[in-house]
Amino acid sequence: MPQSSFDTLRALAIGSQALGLALIITLETVLGDGARPWQGAVLAVMVACALLIALVRMYRNKRRQKRLAERLEASEPKNHER
Numbered sequence: 001m002p003q004s005s006f007d008t009l010r011a012l013a014i015g016s017q018a019l020g021l022a023l024i025i026t027l028e029t030v031l032g033d034g035a036r037p038w039q040g041a042v043l044a045v046m047v048a049c050a051l052l053i054a055l056v057r058m059y060r061n062k063r064r065q066k067r068l069a070e071r072l073e074a075s076e077p078k079n080h081e082r
Contacts, residue, residue, distance in 0.1 A: 012053060
């Protein structure tokens, strides 16, 4: 499988963090001190998104390693069975 130069997960991570930061700044501007609980909620969602993206990346890497190991195992000659 050819490696794509565009990393969708990285773009999603950067986009979600940028959106969260913009929302935190907007809340501060609009609500003033009343924005604190909402900013905390936005931060919690940002952290949850980052963790979810990290888990998906880890799962994809493990799956890719497993497929590679299976291909290598299938391509090895079975000469040791005499």
